[in-house]
Amino acid sequence: MKTVIARRLIALIPMLLGITFMATMLMHLAPGDFLDQVRMQRDADPEYIERLEREFGLDNPWYVQYFLWLKNVVPWDLRSDFGYSFHYKVDVWELLGQRLPATILLSVTSLAFAWVIAIPLGVLAAIYKDSIFDRISSILAYAALSIPEFFLALLALFFAARTGLFPLGGFTSTEFEFMSPVRRFFDVAHHLILPTIVVGIGSIASIMRIMRANFIDNIRSEYVTTARAKGVPEGIVMFRHVFRNAINPLITAAGFAFSSIVSGALMVEIVMNYPGIGHMIFHAILQQDQFVVLGALVMSSTMLILGNLLADIALAWNDPRIRYD
Amino acid sequence: MERPLGLAVLILLGCFYLVALFADFISPYTPPDQSLQKTYHPPTALFWENGRLHVQRYELADPDDMVYRKIEGEGAPVRFFARGHDYRLMGLIPTDRHLFLVDEPDRIYLLGSDETGRDNFSRLLYGARISLSIGLVGIAIIMVFGFLAGGLAGYFGGIWDNLTMRFIELVMAVPGLYLLLVLRGTFPDELSPGQTFFLIVIILSFLAWGGTARIIRGMTLSLRNRQFVMAAEVLGQSPLKIVGKHILPNVFSYLVVAASLSIPAFILGEAALSFLGLGIQEPSASWGLMLSQAQDMKVFMLNFWWLLLPGAAIFVTVIAFNVLGDVFRDIVDPKQKFLNR
Numbered sequence: 001m002k003t004v005i006a007r008r009l010i011a012l013i014p015m016l017l018g019i020t021f022m023a024t025m026l027m028h029l030a031p032g033d034f035l036d037q038v039r040m041q042r043d044a045d046p047e048y049i050e051r052l053e054r055e056f057g058l059d060n061p062w063y064v065q066y067f068l069w070l071k072n073v074v075p076w077d078l079r080s081d082f083g084y085s086f087h088y089k090v091d092v093w094e095l096l097g098q099r100l101p102a103t104i105l106l107s108v109t110s111l112a113f114a115w116v117i118a119i120p121l122g123v124l125a126a127i128y129k130d131s132i133f134d135r136i137s138s139i140l141a142y143a144a145l146s147i148p149e150f151f152l153a154l155l156a157l158f159f160a161a162r163t164g165l166f167p168l169g170g171f172t173s174t175e176f177e178f179m180s181p182v183r184r185f186f187d188v189a190h191h192l193i194l195p196t197i198v199v200g201i202g203s204i205a206s207i208m209r210i211m212r213a214n215f216i217d218n219i220r221s222e223y224v225t226t227a228r229a230k231g232v233p234e235g236i237v238m239f240r241h242v243f244r245n246a247i248n249p250l251i252t253a254a255g256f257a258f259s260s261i262v263s264g265a266l267m268v269e270i271v272m273n274y275p276g277i278g279h280m281i282f283h284a285i286l287q288q289d290q291f292v293v294l295g296a297l298v299m300s301s302t303m304l305i306l307g308n309l310l311a312d313i314a315l316a317w318n319d320p321r322i323r324y325d
Numbered sequence: 326m327e328r329p330l331g332l333a334v335l336i337l338l339g340c341f342y343l344v345a346l347f348a349d350f351i352s353p354y355t356p357p358d359q360s361l362q363k364t365y366h367p368p369t370a371l372f373w374e375n376g377r378l379h380v381q382r383y384e385l386a387d388p389d390d391m392v393y394r395k396i397e398g399e400g401a402p403v404r405f406f407a408r409g410h411d412y413r414l415m416g417l418i419p420t421d422r423h424l425f426l427v428d429e430p431d432r433i434y435l436l437g438s439d440e441t442g443r444d445n446f447s448r449l450l451y452g453a454r455i456s457l458s459i460g461l462v463g464i465a466i467i468m469v470f471g472f473l474a475g476g477l478a479g480y481f482g483g484i485w486d487n488l489t490m491r492f493i494e495l496v497m498a499v500p501g502l503y504l505l506l507v508l509r510g511t512f513p514d515e516l517s518p519g520q521t522f523f524l525i526v527i528i529l530s531f532l533a534w535g536g537t538a539r540i541i542r543g544m545t546l547s548l549r550n551r552q553f554v555m556a557a558e559v560l561g562q563s564p565l566k567i568v569g570k571h572i573l574p575n576v577f578s579y580l581v582v583a584a585s586l587s588i589p590a591f592i593l594g595e596a597a598l599s600f601l602g603l604g605i606q607e608p609s610a611s612w613g614l615m616l617s618q619a620q621d622m623k624v625f626m627l628n629f630w631w632l633l634l635p636g637a638a639i640f641v642t643v644i645a646f647n648v649l650g651d652v653f654r655d656i657v658d659p660k661q662k663f664l665n666r
Contacts, residue, residue, distance in 0.1 A: 151636035154620065162628065267597055297507065
């Protein structure tokens with residue numbers, strides 16, 4: 001198991017190199033750079049611009065810039081330097097440190113929300129197959145799968161504005177700094193409810209459909225007949241036998257769901273003004289703040305790949321028959 | 326007629342396409358047509374009087390909160406097949422007839438107006454053209470590239486296969502919307518509407534072709550060891566001919582289904598980009614772009630719900646394509662060889 005994890009982590013490296021290399025190339029295909037905005041200002045001192053260019057190596061061709069960036073990022077002395085944000089005027093590493101936890105928090109709560117809703121629904125739909133409940137839940141699943149996240153986010157904001165039950169976006173209240181730790185916790189939770197529901201809903205549908213299909217497959221299998229024949233109560237057959245077998249593919253599916261959640265969170269972060277890395281990369285792209293874009297890409301891809309890896313580990317833990325070697 | 330749901334959805338989409346095709350005939354106004362005295366106008370009521378349909382006349386009761394009040398008993402008659410602005414029917418026949426109009430200065434707002442008094446109904450119809458066509462153009466591109474990349478990688482194997490598959494994995498390792506934004510950032514902001522449309526299609530195809538290519542590669546791998554392919558090889562046919570003449574007909578139905586399953590991704594991708602202001606630009610109309618107007622606090626607080634209708638339009642269209650894709654998949658592949666997405 002350990003070697004598998006190590007191998008997967010090592011495989012991450014060429015992947016990230018490829019992604020960042022591609023991204024640097026693309027960003028230099030874009031017309032102009034951040035300094036264009038500085039140059040536009042009439043009173044800008046040419047010497048000042050020259051100094052900026054030299055500092056960030058912007059006078060070099062893009063591949064040289066890429067290797068300069070890479071040299072700084074790789075933690076030779078146990079410290080990564082992801083460059084400097086032209087726009088926010090802070091270290092990218094510091095910026096990521098502020099934004100990444102918010103996105104991870106939102107992704108984890110959304111995934112948990114989706115699972116908590118989808119698994120019981122999927123199980124019930126499978127047990128009461130072809131009933132009215134099954135029909136309705138499958139229609140709702142289609143609906144949840146088809147609604148764009150940003151539209152759902154808008155509806156959520158509309159709801160919040162009409163009822164006043166929830167804050168209109170953001171991560172914390174303005175008076176957050178003056179709150180006690182307990183109130184801080186509830187403040188963040190209060191802000192998190194709507195984004196969590198909005199991001200989670202899209203995944204409910206796919207998880208539910210997979211759960212239902214697996215559960216039905218397993219109900220039909222012979223071990224269920226055996227268990228029933230020897231007089232095991234129906235509830236135990238369903239939950240101890242069928243459930244544990246049916247949930248396996250779902251754990252792998254959680255890895256995929258994570259990918260759509262990270263992507264979906266991007267739109268929700270922008271619409272609901274939630275300060276995560278999706279919100280950050282959007283503004284960084286508008287400002288051509290290239291180090292921020294690269295940093296956000298590295299982080300979001302790493303999150304995705306680690307999410308898949310965690311799903312594989314969880315699968316091996318749940319099902320001892322699975323061996324990776 | 327074994328699949329009533331599929332048929333119903335097909336009819337629904339057929340209606341949508343017809344409406345989009347005749348958008349300039351059905352809609353009373355052009356997308357940029359403003360009326361600054363009638364901003365945030367609610368949907369106009371219709372009533373029947375003296376044997377003719379009339380549009381209710383309104384007055385602005387409260388300019389701060391944009392409250393309009395009906396003027397009782399006053400209305401303007403709706404004229405059918407009336408003369409309005411010039412256009413070309415289906416891009417060919419020059420005409421100025423419209424399905425329905427009212428005389429200026431009255432305006433007919435079936436679905437309300439937006440912040441500059443443009444007709445929401447007309448803009449929805451014009452926006453439908455973009456959302457409904459982008460998926461079709463997109464899958465045409467994905468089918469060509471997915472087949473070429475997947476088929477050649479599967480047939481030749483070795484280093485080509487490796488390079489193609491690693492590249493697809495690289496593209497898939499980045500969360501889709503992040504890559505979409507980075508790619509869009511690569512191109513200049515100011516483009517003509519036609520250029521923007523094609524740019525969006527190409528970027529979205531770049532994100533979506535990988536899945537199709539993988540399925541085709543898998544099928545080609547198993548086909549290339551079949552006897553008819555080996556026979557063609559022995560006869561000395563060129564690889565391109567084998568891939569085109571022997572492999573393509575065998576994977577074609579899967580290719581169509583795999584590609585059509587990505588239509589919703591195109592519609593949603595365009596809407597998301599336009600919503601963020603990186604796609605179709607004002608004054609053109611697109612459903613995503615129209616929704617971005619609804620982000621205004623005023624819209625939430627004063628309950629201008631009709632500005633959220635483009636979202637409902639996206640929702641209905643995407644649901645229809647999702648259902649249709651699943652029905653096609655069931656027909657082509659009853660045993661569900663595709664991964665459950």
